[in-house]
Each structure stands twice: as C-alpha cells, then as structure tokens.
Amino acid sequence: MAAVRRWLRLPASPIEHSVEGRAFVFSGFAVAVLAIALYGQDYVVPVIGVIAAGIGHVVSYRERNHKRGFWRQVFLAALVFGALFYLIADSALALFGGILPQANFAILLVAITSFDLKTRRNCYSSLWISLAILYLAAVYAWDYAFGILLALWTLYLAGFWIASHLKRMEAGVRVPARALTLMLAAGILGGVGWFVAVPQPTAIPISPLVISLPNFSSFKGDLESPALPLVQLTGDPTGATTSVDLHFRGRLGDAPVMYVRTGAPAYWRGLVFDQYRDGVWTATNHDYREMQPFVPPRFLPPAPPHNLGTFVQTFRVLRPLPGVINAAYPIESLYAPVTALREDAYGTFHTPGPLRPGQTYSVVSYLPDLSPESLRADEGNLSLSDYEREYLDSQALSARGRRLAADITNEATNPFDSVMALTSYLQANYRYTLDLPRVPTGRDPVDWFLFDNKTGYCEQFATAETLMLRSLGIPARLATGYATGDYDPILNQAVVREHDAHAWVEVWFSGHGWVPVDPTPGVPPLAATRFPNHWAAGGLARLIPHLTIGAPAAALGSVGALALIPVAIAIALVVVLAYAWLRRRRWTRGSRPARGESELLRLYERLQRRLGRRRAPPETPLEYEHAMHSSPFMGRWPAQPGRGDAGVGQPGGEDLLEEVTRAVNEGVYAGRWPNPRRVRELAERIS
Numbered sequence: 049m050a051a052v053r054r055w056l057r058l059p060a061s062p063i064e065h066s067v068e069g070r071a072f073v074f075s076g077f078a079v080a081v082l083a084i085a086l087y088g089q090d091y092v093v094p095v096i097g098v099i100a101a102g103i104g105h106v107v108s109y110r111e112r113n114h115k116r117g118f119w120r121q122v123f124l125a126a127l128v129f130g131a132l133f134y135l136i137a138d139s140a141l142a143l144f145g146g147i148l149p150q151a152n153f154a155i156l157l158v159a160i161t162s163f164d165l166k167t168r169r170n171c172y173s174s175l176w177i178s179l180a181i182l183y184l185a186a187v188y189a190w191d192y193a194f195g196i197l198l199a200l201w202t203l204y205l206a207g208f209w210i211a212s213h214l215k216r217m218e219a220g221v222r223v224p225a226r227a228l229t230l231m232l233a234a235g236i237l238g239g240v241g242w243f244v245a246v247p248q249p250t251a252i253p254i255s256p257l258v259i260s261l262p263n264f265s266s267f268k269g270d271l272e273s274p275a276l277p278l279v280q281l282t283g284d285p286t287g288a289t290t291s292v293d294l295h296f297r298g299r300l301g302d303a304p305v306m307y308v309r310t311g312a313p314a315y316w317r318g319l320v321f322d323q324y325r326d327g328v329w330t331a332t333n334h335d336y337r338e339m340q341p342f343v344p345p346r347f348l349p350p351a352p353p354h355n356l357g358t359f360v361q362t363f364r365v366l367r368p369l370p371g372v373i374n375a376a377y378p379i380e381s382l383y384a385p386v387t388a389l390r391e392d393a394y395g396t397f398h399t400p401g402p403l404r405p406g407q408t409y410s411v412v413s414y415l416p417d418l419s420p421e422s423l424r425a426d427e428g429n430l431s432l433s434d435y436e437r438e439y440l441d442s443q444a445l446s447a448r449g450r451r452l453a454a455d456i457t458n459e460a461t462n463p464f465d466s467v468m469a470l471t472s473y474l475q476a477n478y479r480y481t482l483d484l485p486r487v488p489t490g491r492d493p494v495d496w497f498l499f500d501n502k503t504g505y506c507e508q509f510a511t512a513e514t515l516m517l518r519s520l521g522i523p524a525r526l527a528t529g530y531a532t533g534d535y536d537p538i539l540n541q542a543v544v545r546e547h548d549a550h551a552w553v554e555v556w557f558s559g560h561g562w563v564p565v566d567p568t569p570g571v572p573p574l575a576a577t578r579f580p581n582h583w584a585a586g587g588l589a590r591l592i593p594h595l596t597i598g599a600p601a602a603a604l605g606s607v608g609a610l611a612l613i614p615v616a617i618a619i620a621l622v623v624v625l626a627y628a629w630l631r632r633r634r635w636t637r638g639s640r641p642a643r644g645e646s647e648l649l650r651l652y653e654r655l656q657r658r659l660g661r662r663r664a665p666p667e668t669p670l671e672y673e674h675a676m677h678s679s680p681f682m683g684r685w686p687a688q689p690g691r692g693d694a695g696v697g698q699p700g701g702e703d704l705l706e707e708v709t710r711a712v713n714e715g716v717y718a719g720r721w722p723n724p725r726r727v728r729e730l731a732e733r734i735s
Contacts, residue, residue, distance in 0.1 A: 061169035063112050069211035073171045074105050076204035079160050080178040083185035084155070086686050088148045092108070097155035103164025112166050124160055131156040137217045148406065151184040170412060175205055187309075187362065187408070214641045221479040222510070225456065237644055244435040244635035247626055290352035292321060292329040292528060292551065294507050300546040304366045307375075308533065308542045311359030312415055314376035315552065315564055315575060316544065318529035322438040324511060327493040332438055333393035342383045352378060352416040352560060359415060362481040365407045371399035373530050384409040394525075418563055418574050423464045426559040439525055439556065442518035443714035446495045463522050467555055467565055470513050480504040509567045510551045525557035527564065531571075645715060652712055658734055 064070065078101075081094040119356070133154055138149035158177050165171055182201055186194060230279060308316065321329035339347065358380050373384060373396070384395065385407060390398045456473045460466040481503045487493045491500075499506040511527055517524040528551045533544035554562040564575045652669075656662045663672040708730060715721040 061167035062377045063166055064168045064171050064209045064212060065111065065112065066214075069171065069208045070105055070165070072163075072208035072211060073165070073174050074101060076175050076201050077178040077181075079103055079200045079204065079399040080181035080185065081155055082195065083182055083189065084148060084151050086197075087185050087189045088151060088196070090148045090152065093152040093155055097152075097159040098571045100159035101162040105165065106158060107163050108165040116164065116166070120164075124164060126367065128157065128159045131160065132176050146647055148184065151181055154181045154184070158488075162538055166481050171208065171212070173532065175208065187364070202473045245668065253717070292507060294327045294329075294511060300549055303546050304543055305369065305530070305546055305548070306366050306544050307364045307543060309360075309362040309540065310376075310535075310542060311361075312376075313532040313535045313537075314413070314533065315527075315550070315566075316374040316530040317359075317377045317396070317564070318361075318370075318372045318374045319396055319527075320554065321526045321528070322394075323441065324444045324494075324526075326444075327487065329511070331392075331394065335393045336390040336398070339389040339391055339397070341389060343379075343381055343388055343389065343391075345381050346473070348379060349395075349561075352414055353382070353423065354417045356415040356417055358412050361411045361413065363409050363411070364439055365403045366405055369403050373399065373409065376415075378414050378416065380412045380414055382409070382411040383475070406667075416560060416563075418560070419470075420464065420574070423557055423560065423563065423574075424462060425500065426464065426557045426589040436523060439523035440518050440521065442496070442515045443494065445491065445515040445519055449495060449498055449512075450514065450519045451496065453519050456516075457520060463555075463557070465518065466520055466522060468573060470516055471565055471567045471573045474509055474513060475569045475573070477502070478509065478569065480505065480509070493671035506551045506568045509569075510553050513553050517553070517555060525554050525562075527552055529552045543693070579731045644724045644727050647724050647731075648708070648711055648715060648722060651727055652708055652732050655708055655729075655734060659705070669712050671710045676705060705732065 078098055081098050085091055085094045086164075089205075089282055135149050135153040136158065138152070150348050154177055158174055158181070161170070161174060161177075165174060179201065186198075243517075319331070321331050323332045350451075360375075361375060363374065367651065373382065373389070375382065375397075377395065379397075384397070384399060386399045388400065392398065445453075453470065456624070457466040457469045460469050478497075479502065482505050484501070484504060487496055493508065493513050497504045514524040514526055528549075529542050531548045531550040533542040533548050535542040552564055552566040552568070555565050557563050565573055566575075567573070653662075658673075659676060661676070663669070711722050711726075
C-alpha cells in the first residue's frame with residue numbers, strides 16, 4: 049500500500065518566484081475573460097473575476113514562502129462550493145440570468161484559486177482553466193478576430209514557460225529578439241500558404257456537442273405549433289402563432305436571431321403546415337410522441353438512400369424564439385438542453401417552453417443527394433403517411449390556377465420536371481417584395497398573387513407552388529423556418545437574422561422523402577447537394593461577392609486567423625530548428641567534434657546537476673566556478689569514501705570543479721580537448 053501511495057503521489061512542484069511568470073498567467077486569464085465578454089456578452093462575473101484574480105495573484109506572490117493555513121484552505125474550499133452552487137442554480141433555474149453559467153463558474157474558480165497560487169504546478173492549472181474558458185468563448189465566436197485572442201493566450205503560455213525556467217536558472221527574462229522575430233514571421237507566412245493551399249478537413253460528427261445544461265421546465269397540455277415570426281400579430285415576445293396568414297406580413301429587421309456553426313449550408317426547417325383555407329395555413333395533425341433530450345439515430349427514420357454523409361450543426365439562440373428545434377432535415381440525432389422533447393407528426397421537435405437567449409443545442413443531419421439526375425430517375429418505394437389526402441388537397445386553388453399549372457407543365461414527362469417547370473415559371477415571371485398592399489376583401493391571396501399583383505414574398509410563392517403541385521397530383525406541403533443566413537464557408541458558420549425567416553415547399557418523392565424546393569426568385573430551386581468547397585482559396589473566392597459593408601478589409605486582413613495557429617507553431621519550430629542547425633554548421637565550419645569533447649561537456653552538465661545549480665546562460669565557466677566557490681552548495685557534497693581525493697570543493701584534495709572548468713576552457717578556446725580516457729577518470733570521481 050505504501051508503494052502504491054508513493055506511485056500515485058505527484059512529485060513536489062517548486063515555488064514559483066517569477067513575477068513575470070505570474071503576470072503571464074494573469075494575462076492569459078484576462079484574455080480568456082475578454083473573449084467571454086466580447087462573444088458571450090456577459091460582463092458582471094467577468095469583471096468581478098478579473099479584479100479578484102488580480103488581488104489574488106498579489107496575495108499569492110507575497111505569501112508564496114508561507115505555509116498554507118488550514119482555515120484559509122477551508123474558506124477557499126467553501127468559496128469553490130459556492131461557485132458550484134452558482135453553476136447549478138444558474139443552469140437549472142436561471143437565477144442569475146442563465147447566460148454562460150459554465151464560463152462564469154470557471155472564471156470564479158480561477159479567481160478563488162488565485163489566492164493560493166504558490167507553486168509552478170498551481171500556475172499551470174490556472175492557465176489550463178483559462179484555456180477552458182477560452183474554449184467556451186470559442187463556441188460563440190463567429191469571426192476571425194477570435195484568432196487574435198487565441199494567439200495572445202498561446203504567447204502568454206510560452207511567456208510563462210520561459211519566465212519560470214529563466215527564474216529557476218537565476219537569469220533575467222530575456223529572449224533572442226532575432227530568433228523570435230524569425231519564428232513569428234516564418235510561422236505566419238508559412239501558415240497563410242498552408243491554409244490557402246491545403247483542403248480543410250470536413251467535420252465528422254462523433255456525438256452532438258452542446259454547452260448549455262438542462263432547463264427543468266416541463267410540457268403543459270397538448271402540443272401547439274407556434275409558427276416562426278413570419279407574421280407578428282400577437283403580444284407573445286417570441287412572435288409565436290399557430291398559423292401562417294398570407295393576408296399580413298410583419299416587418300422583420302436585421303437583428304441576429306441565432307448563430308449556426310455548421311459543416312454545410314442548409315435551410316433550418318421549423319414547422320410544417322398541410323391545410324390551406326381562406327388564406328391561412330394550419331397543421332391538421334396534432335399527434336406527437338415524447339422523446340428524451342438526446343435523440344439517438346435508432347429512434348429516427350433510417351438514413352436516406354445515397355446520402356452524401358452527415359454534418360453537425362450547433363445552434364446558439366440570440367433572442368426569444370418559439371420552442372421549436374430549427375435544423376437541417378432529415379435529422380440523424382440531436383440533443384437539446386431541456387427535460388424532454390416532443391416530436392410532432394411532421395417530424396419537427398418541440399421544447400417545453402420558448403428558447404431563451406444563450407441556449408445552445410446540437411443536431412446531426414444527413415446531406416441527401418438531391419441532384420436533378422437522382423430526382424428525375426426517382427423510382428423509390430417509400431410510402432406516404434396516412435395523411436396523403438391532406439398533401440393532395442388543392443380545393444383552395446381557383447379553376448384558372450389549375451389551368452395555369454397544367455399549361456406550365458404540359459411538356460413535363462415526370463414529377464421532377466413538373467416541379468422544376470413550375471418553380472422556374474414563378475421565379476421568372478413574378479417579383480419578390482415585402483412592400484405589398486393589403487389583399488382586397490373577398491380575394492384569395494394566392495389567386496390575387498398569380499393573376500393580379502404578380503408580386504409577393506416567400507409565403508405567396510411557396511403557397512402558390514404547393515397548391516399548383518397538388519392540383520397535378522404531386523404531394524406537397526408548406527415548410528417554414530429560416531434560410532441559411534450569412535454563411536461563411538471558411539469558418540463553417542452562419543449568422544441567421546430576422547429577415548432570414550422563410551417559407552418554402554416540400555415535395556414528396558417516393559425514393560427520397562420530402563424534398564425542399566424554393567420558388568422564391570433569386571435563390572437556387574434545390575437545396576445544396578454537396579458539402580461546401582473546403583479549399584480555402586476557393587471558399588474565399590465564393591465569399592468575396594457576398595461580403596457585407598465593411599467586411600472585405602476585415603476578412604482579407606485576417607484570413608485564416610483561426611486555422612493558422614496550429615500550423616504556424618509547427619512551421620515556426622521547424623524553421624527555428626533548421627536555422628539553429630545551419631548556424632551550428634557555420635560556427636563549426638564543417639569540422640568534426642574533437643575526441644573527448646562530447647564526453648567532457650556531458651560530464652560538465654552532470655557536475656552542475658550534482659552541485660545543485662546550473663550555469664546561467666550569461667555566465668562563463670570561470671564566473672560559474674567563482675560563484676560556486678563562494679556559495680553554500682560547495683560544502684554539501686561529502687568526499688567519496690575509499691578514494692584518495694576529497695569531494696568537490698573539499699580542501700586538501702583536487703578541486704574537481706576547477707579541473708573540469710580548466711579542461712572546458714582549454715577545449716573551447718585552445719582546441720585542446722582531453723581524450724576520452726581522461727574524461728572517464730574525472731567522471732569516476734563523482735560516480
């Protein structure tokens with residue numbers, strides 16, 4: 049048992065005396081907290097944490113040589129448990145606002161433990177916790193500037209390592225400016241070239257990743273279908289209604305609704321509607337099934353045939369939204385931070401209450417093969433549900449609407465060509481606008497759109513095509529949600545705004561299931577059927593035409609900031625090692641080491657370890673010898689019994705340090721290195 053305890057016991061860590069090193073530790077924490085404040089938009093706990101950590105570092109440095117007091121340890125442990133209570137209370141009950149409780153807990157943990165940072169291991173622990181804080185901020189970081197914060201943290205880690213080791217050798221905190229400049233320049237330039245030339249890896253989902261902890265609210269009553277805020281008429285702050293009314297359209301602004309980190313652009317589908325009456329879409333089937341917060345693949349429909357793979361989406365909610373899981377469909381698996389989920393009859397997942405700002409959920413979706421070739425050749429055997437009658441109901445479409453649909457598709461020979469003919473006709477002959485007059489009293493919005501106004505927004509286009517397809521015997525329904533948003537193919541993420549609220553058509557193909565089709569002018573009729581181009585140069589070329597005002601300079605000025613860092617470090621190390629090797633070759637002028645040189649230098653290093661202090665970089669061998677003769681270290685090494693000489697530095701015998709120093713100086717400055725036999729004789733005196 050004693051041997052096991054000795055094996056499990058960590059080696060003692062030296063007390064950290066470097067003021068510069070502690071400053072680097074605090075700076076790394078401050079950078080991580082700054083990232084939380086910038087991207088998490090949380091300020092109270094970060095400010096308190098930075099102030100408390102600064103005071104704690106001062107206290108720890110002043111008392112670094114004092115023994116840890118029992119009651120202080122008890123008090124700090126109580127504070128840690130208090131921080132844990134904060135985490136649970138804020139995550140489950142949102143007592144403190146429910147914003148980034150995990151990050152705030154880590155910030156408080158660093159602030160508390162800053163009052164007890166005595167050893168080097170304690171300082172490293174503080175740095176690793178600050179790295180975890182930086183990771184939490186990275187989940188919500190949606191621009192290239194985050195790479196600057198990550199690079200700063202990396203430099204502070206390197207600075208602490210350098211400062212602590214130089215302090216141990218009793219040397220000043222100085223680094224070779226030329227080598228450091230070369231390392232940074234080579235790393236940045238090499239990283240840029242590598243990032244542009246090498247394909248970026250495609251995300252391979254292992255399991256959904258989510259930061260939010262569960263919300264313990266529960267379902268109450270039957271399932272209602274709150275529509276996304278395409279129409280904002282109610283006083284509900286989420287904009288939730290149970291229908292989509294084509295008579296009205298609310299004004300939607302540019303404010304962000306959610307962030308989506310995704311491996312592929314897609315429509316983020318929410319609710320589906322199957323019945324259209326008097327200008328209003330409703331859902332007729334209110335059945336549902338209860339699901340756990342994590343829905344594994346075995347509880348969901350099988351993968352679509354010939355799909356192109358799966359991709360992960362991480363959604364962060366930025367404003368109150370209806371309790372609907374918006375995601376790319378079809379879904380393979382998902383996790384939401386709630387007590388339970390309900391899946392409705394249309395495959396949409398619902399949460400017990402509205403989604404709050406700051407909540408995060410993750411979804412893994414399939415990317416089906418929706419190429420025109422595969423859809424045109426569709427001869428699958430997937431059966432439609434028992435509610436097929438609703439998906440073929442076109443009685444709300446006027447007679448001339450039916451004739452128009454038949455005329456447009458009279459040359460089509462298969463369902464796919466009919467769908468594309470209708471879609472192309474609407475996109476080419478009708479205009480998209482949000483500035484619509486009120487629908488005249490007694491007129492159906494679709495008939496008025498098709499034959500009178502010929503302008504509309506996405507609901508008009510999608511509703512018209514849905515009813516016209518149904519009149520041709522092709523099952524269709526209305527889907528609502530959000531368009532892709534401002535998608536960045538380099539960072540694989542999208543910013544979804546209010547005006548991205550969208551409606552489109554879902555058409556049934558027997559071999560593919562429900563296929564999204566968008567008749568809105570200016571967008572592709574079919575959803576993306578492949579993963580985005582992961583060659584960075586190609587991705588940047590596609591991004592430039594869609595940059596918003598003020599973004600070109602920022603994007604071009606910081607291209608690849610996130611992806612450069614790991615590659616830059618590796619390239620920088622290779623460059624520095626190659627530079628050192630070339631310099632060494634130049635210094636030695638190609639000559640081979642003299643006999644005994646390597647053995648003597650290894651002996652000199654061994655002797656320094658035995659004396660308890662290494663020679664600092666600025667010290668010459670003679671300066672080191674004189675310093676050691678006047679230090680207490682020389683009297684700590686007793687003479688070897690049974691030998692004719694005294695120990696190191698002992699009077700009355702050969703001074704081994706003096707003899708080795710003389711041999712090193714003769715070899716370095718005169719080129720007279722001792723033979724290996726002489727070095728072995730010296731080594732035997734300290735064995």
